[in-house]
Amino acid sequence: MARMKFLADAERCIECNGCVTACKNENEVPWGVNRRRVVTLNDGLPGEKSISVACMHCSDAPCMAVCPVDCFYKTSEGVVLHDKDICIGCGYCFYACPFGAPQFPQDGAFGLRGKMDKCTFCAGGPEPDFSAAEFKKYGRNRLAEGKLPACAEQCATKALLGGDADVIADIYRDRVLKRGKGSEVWGWGTAYGRPEKKPAAQPGAKS
């Protein structure tokens, strides 16, 4: 049985936010809720690193452990989902999650907090597959269509991989082996395994 996971390659991510946009578009996520975000370290400096973060569908999910109303469940594909009809919007899962995945829609002048919303690995929710209720509450159910999450499938640089953990781990391992290693451990050469050719030295040029 597949165990669905995301794998983000910081060497390849170019902070295009295509995954964030694809997620919002595919699931029609409301304003103020970001099921996926791109986090950049050392922004603007040489060697900056970006990584796409959402629910990582933990094998032993802390959100499931702390939920006082037990609204979470894990599918046989390893996807962590929740039932919005049971959720009370307490926010414990937000404090427990190391990735900040649980999101809470806020509305009104006093920031009324709604029911928790998070990445579903494009697997919908407890409502019948492809129903209007499922789409409204949880977004599109691509997994039941035989597809993988929109964020990973649209990633132009394939920095974000999503799917069966064994398969994507093999893809990543293969990629790392092709990259090799060297003094320039970041940049195009590292990401794509083709070291840039240095231009021939010009006569009289300062070195």
Add this chain to the structure above:
Amino acid sequence: MKRLIVIGAAAVLPLIAAGCGEKATVTVYIQGQYQGKPDNQPWDSEQFKGDKVAWEKAIKARNLGQNEYVRAAPAAN
């Protein structure tokens, strides 16, 4: 008194050890429910009509399609 302490310790030890227990991470799907929450298996959708093999084949193809080293022909340098 010593006997009482031993009995007390024997009673408390299993409770302390219970804190080190690990919750089972294996998911069980019983009567259309995961841990009491109803949901369908992805291959039970209208598209696959319960054909698990066809669903797994479709997902596997999508999985492998993410490897551009296999998908694209190597560029001639």
